[in-house]
Amino acid sequence: MTGNSDDAPAGRPSQAEAEDAVRVLLRWAGEDPAREGLHDTPRRVARSYDEFYRGYAEDPAEMLKRTFAEVDDYDEIVLLRDIRFESHCEHHMVPIIGRAHVAYLPRRRVVGISKLARVVDVYARRLQIQERLTAQIANTINDVLQPHGVAVILEAGHQCMTTRGVHRPGVSMVTSRMLGVFRDNSDTRKELLSMLGRPSAATPFD
Numbered sequence: 731m732t733g734n735s736d737d738a739p740a741g742r743p744s745q746a747e748a749e750d751a752v753r754v755l756l757r758w759a760g761e762d763p764a765r766e767g768l769h770d771t772p773r774r775v776a777r778s779y780d781e782f783y784r785g786y787a788e789d790p791a792e793m794l795k796r797t798f799a800e801v802d803d804y805d806e807i808v809l810l811r812d813i814r815f816e817s818h819c820e821h822h823m824v825p826i827i828g829r830a831h832v833a834y835l836p837r838r839r840v841v842g843i844s845k846l847a848r849v850v851d852v853y854a855r856r857l858q859i860q861e862r863l864t865a866q867i868a869n870t871i872n873d874v875l876q877p878h879g880v881a882v883i884l885e886a887g888h889q890c891m892t893t894r895g896v897h898r899p900g901v902s903m904v905t906s907r908m909l910g911v912f913r914d915n916s917d918t919r920k921e922l923l924s925m926l927g928r929p930s931a932a933t934p935f936d
């Protein structure tokens with residue numbers, strides 16, 4: 731594990747232990763893990779987990795370290811909107827799929843915009859609730875770039891309530907975290923909301 735080792739679970743199990751755990755869950759579902767079609771499934775699931783939960787091994791602050799000072803006179807909002815993200819809810823471990831809108835008002839230095847999407851990915855690739863995901867993205871950008879303000883808005887569909895439980899397809903959850911001028915100055919917040927335009931939450935998440 732690298733990066734945010736505070737968030738990393740101590741004592742990661744071996745690949746063999748992870749595969750055995752998948753076999754147990756297959757039996758729990760009523761399956762025979764020895765069936766030919768399921769022979770490679772534990773290995774595939776363990777590999778998928780490496781991808782779904784890669785964020786535990788990544789350091790989001792590291793991604794924001796490279797900044798550009800060439801734009802000294804840019805003192806307006808920078809907004810990256812409609813960043814698709816894929817996460818998993820910590821209650822049922824099923825997908826949360828949505829869009830993030832990330833804005834900041836730079837203080838002298840700007841960051842490469844792809845890095846904002848990378849920060850979203852790092853936190854999304856951990857078990858999450860949407861409120862915490864929203865706050866972590868905003869807090870990290872605020873702490874590392876120290877801009878005049880940060881705003882993060884997430885819209886997402888939660889498969890734990892669309893494909894199971896209460897079964898409500900088409901429902902989306904919207905969360906926001908406003909820091910600095912976006913929290914303190916209603917004109918700046920209004921400007922951001924007008925840049926965002928009508929929320930696109932009506933579009934289903936797949």
Ligand SMILES: Nc1nc2c(ncn2[C@@H]2O[C@H](COP(=O)(O)OP(=O)(O)OP(=O)(O)O)[C@@H](O)[C@H]2O)c(=O)[nH]1
Binds near residue numbers: 888
């Ligand atoms: N606030 C919040 N709740 C979430 C999020 N993701 C899932 N949930 C909810 O977490 C709750 C977990 O509730 P529990 O009663 O412990 O679990 P459950 O019996 O499986 O609940 P149901 O989903 O209602 O069947 C559910 O209401 C989920 O809809 C999230 O990102 N934020």
